[in-house]
Every structure is written in structure tokens, then in C-alpha cells.
Amino acid sequence: MQVALVGLGVMGKNLALNLIEKGMTLVAYDKNPDAGAELISCAQSLGVEERLHIVSDLGDMVRRLEPPRSVLLLVPAGELVDSVCNELIEAGVSKGDIIVDCGNSNYKDGIARKLKYQNKFEFATMGISGGAEGARHGPAMMASGSEGGWERLVPWFEKVAASYNGESCFARVGQSASGHFVKMVHNGIEYALMQLIAEVYHLLRIGTGRSPKEVAEIFESWSEGELNSYLLSISRHILSLEDGNQTPLVDLIDNKVGAKGTGLWTAQNALELGIAVPSLVAAVQARHLTNTISTLAAKEMTYQAKETKKIDIDLDELKSAFYFASLLCYRQGLALIKGASRSHQWKVDLAKTLQTWRAGCIIRADYLDDIAKGVDFIDTLEAEAHALRSITGQAIQTGLAFPVLASTQTYIATLSTPSNGHLVQAQRDYFGEHGIKTHSGETSHLTDLVDLPEKVR
Numbered sequence: 001m002q003v004a005l006v007g008l009g010v011m012g013k014n015l016a017l018n019l020i021e022k023g024m025t026l027v028a029y030d031k032n033p034d035a036g037a038e039l040i041s042c043a044q045s046l047g048v049e050e051r052l053h054i055v056s057d058l059g060d061m062v063r064r065l066e067p068p069r070s071v072l073l074l075v076p077a078g079e080l081v082d083s084v085c086n087e088l089i090e091a092g093v094s095k096g097d098i099i100v101d102c103g104n105s106n107y108k109d110g111i112a113r114k115l116k117y118q119n120k121f122e123f124a125t126m127g128i129s130g131g132a133e134g135a136r137h138g139p140a141m142m143a144s145g146s147e148g149g150w151e152r153l154v155p156w157f158e159k160v161a162a163s164y165n166g167e168s169c170f171a172r173v174g175q176s177a178s179g180h181f182v183k184m185v186h187n188g189i190e191y192a193l194m195q196l197i198a199e200v201y202h203l204l205r206i207g208t209g210r211s212p213k214e215v216a217e218i219f220e221s222w223s224e225g226e227l228n229s230y231l232l233s234i235s236r237h238i239l240s241l242e243d244g245n246q247t248p249l250v251d252l253i254d255n256k257v258g259a260k261g262t263g264l265w266t267a268q269n270a271l272e273l274g275i276a277v278p279s280l281v282a283a284v285q286a287r288h289l290t291n292t293i294s295t296l297a298a299k300e301m302t303y304q305a306k307e308t309k310k311i312d313i314d315l316d317e318l319k320s321a322f323y324f325a326s327l328l329c330y331r332q333g334l335a336l337i338k339g340a341s342r343s344h345q346w347k348v349d350l351a352k353t354l355q356t357w358r359a360g361c362i363i364r365a366d367y368l369d370d371i372a373k374g375v376d377f378i379d380t381l382e383a384e385a386h387a388l389r390s391i392t393g394q395a396i397q398t399g400l401a402f403p404v405l406a407s408t409q410t411y412i413a414t415l416s417t418p419s420n421g422h423l424v425q426a427q428r429d430y431f432g433e434h435g436i437k438t439h440s441g442e443t444s445h446l447t448d449l450v451d452l453p454e455k456v457r
């Protein structure tokens, strides 16, 4: 089986090595010749170079492949995907061939490209998670669509993907470009979990006066149990590191947080679809907020903590709150996928989606087993819900900011306590006659229910 791969950046190079190592013969191209040379030298050191052919242009790549051809794109999302597709068409890619966009593309571009290229070749999409390490040794692969050509690739992807209890973390999760939607939401959850961990650290560090090393020890003890996750483990490691002067590594890093856009897309899509993911939106805005304060002011505010109150935290309660808040971040992401799937008729299989997140990806966690038990299970965790409420209250009392913790508490409280929407509906009808629904489901106006001879002006 011969497959072509375009784009030998960090992800492309590592996925190429993974594929060759598993027995695939690869024809690879990158516009930068150094990237090809580097891949050859890596393949040589693994003794697998006979299964690698680096080509100097896309024409040569297409000529070398027997039709039906399979081409994987690992190029940056955006216009480059189209420019490579067009070059491949000029070079001879045709009907029956499949091109799989494996980058962090916007799913809307995927849908448009499927239409655009439908008479030229099969355009398919796959989100990949796990960074460089994952691509090299086993990523999570969220593919979608039922294009002809997938049957040639599926056995290979099942082999190169990470595996969990013998089950591959590759899956075709649904129709159309839903794989990229699922990967986008994976990143939205990733932003929320990262921020949540940062907030727990913040509470322990400034709220209770612990050092980063002491926080690392707490995270380590949590990681030994059911809270084990990739993001908690790397946070534990980062917090344990110091430079030569015993300054904690985190204290050497500017507070401004960057982003490439997938978290923002998640928030935008959730708002457009009318599906509430407050923790995921809060995490995006938390990153934006870090960019509104100057580095020096941020440093001063963080480490001198003049205006904040010290508190005592029950670590068991904090652990329960963190566990519950983490589950709720996934719960929101899965609700978004479910809602989008219904709107777009993608038939996304949530069990398969979770299967791809079991290993290899950034949001892998041991408690995914609990999430797989479903919403009903999560919503029965009364002690944990109480812990989240209590910890959020105490955290707010410190005067520090906890956007994801507070949003997550608001999310679950809204779902599990009486609503105040009736007053907002009444306000809308009062000034705009937008209509209200009564408990019997009838549509009417305030004036049908009560006498309103005069309104407040």
C-alpha cells in the first residue's frame, strides 16, 4: 500500500515515521527540501528508509502513485489546503482518488471543500490530536465521512492510532466534516480543562499560600488515583520545575496566553447553534483577558496578591470539586457535538467519539469511563456537586478570578435549580410584545393574563 503525504512539519514528519514504521510505503513532499532531508535521516536511523520516497514536486508525487490514489494533507489550515488540492488536480489527481485533510481545519471549510471538489476527487477530513509525540507513537484520530477510499486507509489508521485496552483510537465518528467538528470541540474542552487546572493551582498558590512544588505534590497524589489525566500530569511536572536559582519555572513565564483559534471556533459555533457551553466560552475569554493587562501589572497582581484573602481549603473537597467540574466540561462539549450533529444530520456516534479520546489525545483521562456512563450518571453526583458549590464560593471569597470554576458552577446550578427565565420573558413581552408561553404551552401576551392599563415609561 502506497500513500502520499504532503506537509512535513512537526505533525507531518512524525505521522510519516509512524506510518512507515507500521509497514506503509510513503511518498512524501514538503516545499522545504530540508524537511524531506530530515525525514530521510530519521527513517534511516530507524532502518525503514526503503519505504520512503521524497519527491521534489506534487507532479512527481502523483506520477509515482498507482490509482486509486490516497493523499494525506498535513499542511496548515486555511488557503494552503485549497492551493495544494488545486495543484494536485493539475498534477492528475482524479475521481476515485481520496485526499484527506488531517490539519486543524475549520469544519465549515471541510463542508465547502466537499462540494467544491465532488466531481474532481473524494475530499475527506480527519482531526488528529496528541501533538508531536502522539503523531509519532499513536495519536487520536477523529475521521468522518463515507467517501470511497476510506476503506483503503482505515486499516492503516487503526494501526497507527493510539490504542486503549486493545481498541484503536481511530474512528469515523460521523458524516460529512464532523471529524473536524469533533476535533474542534476536543480543543474547546482542552482549553476549559487547562484553565480549570490553572485555576485550582491559582487557588492553592495564592489563596492558600502554597508553593508551586507543593501544588505539584497535590496534583501528583490526585494523578495516582481516578483523577489521572494527561493535562494534570503535565501540569504537575511543570509546577515541579525550577531554574538554577530555585525560581519556579512558572514564575519565569509571561502571563499572556496565546491561541490558534480552535477554542474560539468552539465558542462561536456553540453560540450560533444556541447550545450553552459556558465553561468552554469562559476559558476562551480567560485567555483573552490575560492579554488585556500588562506583564508587569499581571506579575505584581499575581505574586504580591495585595488585595486577596488567604483561605483554608479542604483538599478532599477541592479534589471532588475538580473531578466534578472536569466531568461537566466534557458534558458541555458532548452536548455541543450532539446538537451540531442533529442540526447538520451528521449522525455522530458519541460512543465512538469518546473511544477516540481514550488515549493519544490531549484530553485523555482515566475518568472518561465515568463520562461514558452518560449525563444521568454525572448529574447524580450529589456530594461532588456540593463540593463544587462550596469550593467555588470559597474561591470567589479570595478576590481572585476563577472564570471556568464559576461558569461550571453556574452551568450545573442552572440545570438543577429553578429557573428565572420567566421574568426575562415577561420583560421582553412588556416592552416589545415578543410573546410569552404559559405553563399550558399556549402563546399569549402579558395583557392576556393581567390587566395592564398603563405601563412604566
Ligand code: 6PG
Binding pocket: 104, 128, 129, 130, 131, 187, 190, 258, 259, 260, 261, 262, 263, 361, 362
Ligand atoms: C492537539 C492539540 C493541538 C494544539 C492546538 C491548540 O489535540 O494535539 O489540541 O491541536 O494544541 O493547536 O492550540 P492553541 O492553544 O494554540 O489554540
